[in-house]
Amino acid sequence: MSVEKYFTGDRIVIPFQLRIDQLPFAITTATTVEGILLNCNGKQTTDGKKTIQESEPGSDWANSLVMFVITAADSVDIAIDRYQLMVRVDEISRTFIKADPFDIVAGQVE
Numbered sequence: 001m002s003v004e005k006y007f008t009g010d011r012i013v014i015p016f017q018l019r020i021d022q023l024p025f026a027i028t029t030a031t032t033v034e035g036i037l038l039n040c041n042g043k044q045t046t047d048g049k050k051t052i053q054e055s056e057p058g059s060d061w062a063n064s065l066v067m068f069v070i071t072a073a074d075s076v077d078i079a080i081d082r083y084q085l086m087v088r089v090d091e092i093s094r095t096f097i098k099a100d101p102f103d104i105v106a107g108q109v110e
Helices: none
Strands: 011-017 033-039 065-071 081-089 094-097 102-104
Touching: 011 081, 033 065, 065 081
Parallel strands: none
Antiparallel strands: 011 065, 033 081, 081 094, 081 102
16 A cells, blocks of 8 residues: 655645546546545545536546645644545546545644
8 A cells, every 4th residue: 555645835635547447537527526535444524525626737637637635724624644535526426535545644734
């Protein structure tokens, strides 16, 4: 199990390449894509769902690459812990969970 670092400045940016049958797919701009952090026991964080924006730098919805972003201001309810990312794509009624967990530690969020 690999652990990656996703912290840039005062933001947590988590890239996630979504795949169906090991292949990327196109996400249309009109669809709703939401993400939420899960602790490693599968429980959702208290900060709720965040809309994932197609316009976020680095994203490529034509190839199902999304960027989940949490700003420092949004992170006040996120406890220091280990997390996974869950993403829901409404257009295809499908949920994806990022396999690689990551740690949020003191000093990475405010």
